[in-house]
Amino acid sequence: MRILLVEDEPRMANVIAKGLREQSYAVDVATDGEEALYQTSVNDYDLIVLDVLLPHVDGFEVCRELRKREHVTPVLMLTARAAVDDRITGFDAGADDYLTKPFAFRELLARIRALLRRDPQLRPDVLEIGDLVVDSANHRVSRAGIEVQLTAKEYALLEYLARRTGQLVSRAEIAAHVWDDSFDPFSNAIEVYMNRLRKKIDGSNSTKLLHTRRGEGYILDVRGVGD
Numbered sequence: 001m002r003i004l005l006v007e008d009e010p011r012m013a014n015v016i017a018k019g020l021r022e023q024s025y026a027v028d029v030a031t032d033g034e035e036a037l038y039q040t041s042v043n044d045y046d047l048i049v050l051d052v053l054l055p056h057v058d059g060f061e062v063c064r065e066l067r068k069r070e071h072v073t074p075v076l077m078l079t080a081r082a083a084v085d086d087r088i089t090g091f092d093a094g095a096d097d098y099l100t101k102p103f104a105f106r107e108l109l110a111r112i113r114a115l116l117r118r119d120p121q122l123r124p125d126v127l128e129i130g131d132l133v134v135d136s137a138n139h140r141v142s143r144a145g146i147e148v149q150l151t152a153k154e155y156a157l158l159e160y161l162a163r164r165t166g167q168l169v170s171r172a173e174i175a176a177h178v179w180d181d182s183f184d185p186f187s188n189a190i191e192v193y194m195n196r197l198r199k200k201i202d203g204s205n206s207t208k209l210l211h212t213r214r215g216e217g218y219i220l221d222v223r224g225v226g227d
């Protein structure tokens with residue numbers, strides 16, 4: 001899942017971005033409203049965390065502009081003020097939820113998960129593909145009852161494929177939703193991570209779940225596709 005974090009205070013932005021990356025989200029940071037609007041016009045985000053107090057164009061204005069451009073991406077607003085008026089202005093601007101600063105990071109994560117769950121494709125929390133179980137609330141993976149240890153990025157890639165079980169997922173889609181702005185389209189990072197996942201998930205198991213369609217992309221499914 002790829003998140004745009006819009007926050008002008010560098011320390012705050014770093015702390016939130018680092019925490020989200022540890023939870024296997026791909027994160028881009030915009031430090032003002034104009035940059036946020038540009039980023040959302042070139043990238044396809046799954047969620048936007050938007051600070052209200054920003055230089056030049058504030059968070060309310062960014063949110064209004066996004067909705068005017070018919071962006072349906074969920075928006076979670078961060079506000080330093082607990083005033084009812086601010087919350088109402090936020091919802092009227094098209095925000096889906098808000099969180100008052102200072103907040104517990106665990107609450108930010110819970111609200112992000114709740115907003116992402118509204119997308120029917122992103123339900124349920126526990127995905128089962130044959131004997132593979134992906135528990136997205138706790139980021140735990142097991143195959144045939146045995147826990148599989150994955151890095152944050154390996155997990156993000158697996159969850160993205162697991163939510164599209166049986167569907168062909170292209171390299172471009174993976175790059176857009178599992179990696180952030182630092183992704184180099186000419187790198188072989190996706191292949192490298194797919195190979196690592198294959199070793200950890202399929203290994204010597206006779207039923208392979210991860211399949212490659214040469215030149216097209218990848219499929220996670222119990223049925224083979226002749227690779």
Ligand code: CA
Binds near residue numbers: 008009051054
């Ligand atoms: Ca701010």
